Amino acid sequence: MNDDIVLKIRRFNRFYLPVMNLYESSYLHSDYSMTESRVLYELYRRKECAADDIIRELRIDKGYMSRIIKRFEKEELLERERSKTDARSYKIRLTEKGKHMTKELTDKANQGIREAIRHVPKEEYVRLAEAMETIERILAAVPEDAQAGVRQ
Numbered sequence: 100m101n102d103d104i105v106l107k108i109r110r111f112n113r114f115y116l117p118v119m120n121l122y123e124s125s126y127l128h129s130d131y132s133m134t135e136s137r138v139l140y141e142l143y144r145r146k147e148c149a150a151d152d153i154i155r156e157l158r159i160d161k162g163y164m165s166r167i168i169k170r171f172e173k174e175e176l177l178e179r180e181r182s183k184t185d186a187r188s189y190k191i192r193l194t195e196k197g198k199h200m201t202k203e204l205t206d207k208a209n210q211g212i213r214e215a216i217r218h219v220p221k222e223e224y225v226r227l228a229e230a231m232e233t234i235e236r237i238l239a240a241v242p243e244d245a246q247a248g249v250r251q
Contacts, residue, residue, distance in 0.1 A: 119211075119212075119215060121133060127204060127207040127208060128207075129204060129207075131204070134157065134159060134167070136204050137157060138153055138157070139176065139193070139197065139201040139204065140201060140204070140205065141156060141157070142193045142197065142201070143198060143205075146192060147192040148190065149188055149189065150164050150165075150168060150189065150191055151188075175194055175196050176193060176194060176196055176197035176200055177191050177193050177194060178191070178192060178194055
């Protein structure tokens with residue numbers, strides 16, 4: 100692979116992350132990190148699941164996920180229930196408080212996107228979204244075990 104391509108991808112990453120405020124230690128000026136917010140979103144989207152489902156989806160460390168779950172339980176954002184089929188496993192789901200928090204974060208994220216692209220000419224919105232879909236489609240075809248380097 101051409102080093103020029105690698106440098107262009109890295110340059111894009113360096114450009115995109117600050118534009119979307121993704122370097123902030125707290126996501127959207129909340130009490131939660133980007134990863135914690137994403138866990139909330141995944142629970143909101145799935146209604147109920149095993150922690151391992153989210154660990155696989157987000158490719159996060161089991162220990163980190165365990166700490167997130169404990170924090171969210173303490174804050175009454177989620178509840179867990181032992182699986183009826185496997186006593187070693189738990190199902191987790193958001194509480195009403197957790198659903199409300201996730202909705203707030205989602206609304207803030209949507210508003211942040213609107214703000215980030217407010218100066219983009221309207222005729223460019225579609226091209227921007229299509230370019231992002233192209234990136235997603237191309238990288239989705241890359242095997243998961245090969246994607247680790249893409250995130251660095």
